Amino acid sequence: MRNLHSLVLWQLGVAIVGGDYPEGSILPSDTELLARFSVSRTVLREALKTLAAKGMIEARARIGTRVLPRSRWNLFDSDVLAWHFETGPDVALLRSLAEIRIGVEVESAALAAERRSDQQAEALIAIAVGMGEAKTPEEFARADLAFHRMVAEASGNPFMASVSALVELALTAAFTISSPIEDAALTAAAVKSHGRIARAIEAGDAEEARLAMKAVISEGFARASSRMAEGKPARKGRA
Known part of the structure; x- marks a missing residue:
């Protein structure tokens, strides 16, 4: 059973790989994501940090969190691979x-x-x-x-x-x-x-x-x- 961090990470990862949030797009605001997942800001931030460490997103001041090109993603990462097969x-x-x-x-x-x-x-x-x-x-x-x-x-x-x-x-x-x-x-x-x-x-x-x-x-x-x-x-x- 996944904990809250893993659950948010999994759902966002699958959504990005599956094209719900295409390369170059901006993720919903923290407020929207907090409402969607019903988790604390700490849990959401940790999930976003993990996605950033996998090369999938990048946060920019006054712009938001952008989905990076697939060429930047760490395809050797077990989660990233799992999300590809999940979709x-x-x-x-x-x-x-x-x-x-x-x-x-x-x-x-x-x-x-x-x-x-x-x-x-x-x-x-x-x-x-x-x-x-x-x-x-x-x-x-x-x-x-x-x-x-x-x-x-x-x-x-x-x-x-x-x-x-x-x-x-x-x-x-x-x-x-x-x-x-x-x-x-x-x-x-x-x-x-x-x-x-x-x-x-x-x-x-x-x-x-x-x-x-x-x-x-x-x-x-x-x-x-x-x-x-x-x-x-x-x-x-x-x-």
């Missing part, structure tokens, strides 16, 4: 997410092939097998996320793991949207492609790990964009 992700957002994953996770897989421990290699194989046993999109998403976390950990680079953690919410939502669990053939293909990554890392084959990871990310994006193009709603559950 319904579009293909452009999923493409951008896939591109940043390719930029980071492909090299992470290569490093994992060079640095993984025996225990990490075994864990990756086991997780890949476990993906085939998932019964729901959420279970598949959890297993998929665990696999990519383990790759980041096995890379031995703490920055890789940190980046992975920063986009955890977005990855979870994207995995859920693109889950192949409803199609046995797609499930088998996804398990096989993750097994390819795991085997390459186990064998210490950095180049094969790169190729396999890029293929997995590209296939995941293709599934998600196809689902959205068909007009099927994105699943919003957090895995």
Whole structure:
């Protein structure tokens, strides 16, 4: 259950991301917002400060609080990402997410092939097998996320793991949207492609790990964009 600060923050964040308050617009006055949320001025100010720290708004004397351009927003912030998925992700957002994953996770897989421990290699194989046993999109998403976390950990680079953690919410939502669990053939293909990554890392084959990871990310994006193009709603559950 959210406290008052979190509730105000969430509702304003969703409203900004959703376009109720477009980029460049001025937020309602403090008086209007206080009446809307029925909270103290302290609670409202703390929520606005948090939004400002995330790069979403800027207060200016005699002008008001302006919504900043989306290019200023901290998209690695878990709240900002959550608000995007709350309002319904579009293909452009999923493409951008896939591109940043390719930029980071492909090299992470290569490093994992060079640095993984025996225990990490075994864990990756086991997780890949476990993906085939998932019964729901959420279970598949959890297993998929665990696999990519383990790759980041096995890379031995703490920055890789940190980046992975920063986009955890977005990855979870994207995995859920693109889950192949409803199609046995797609499930088998996804398990096989993750097994390819795991085997390459186990064998210490950095180049094969790169190729396999890029293929997995590209296939995941293709599934998600196809689902959205068909007009099927994105699943919003957090895995």
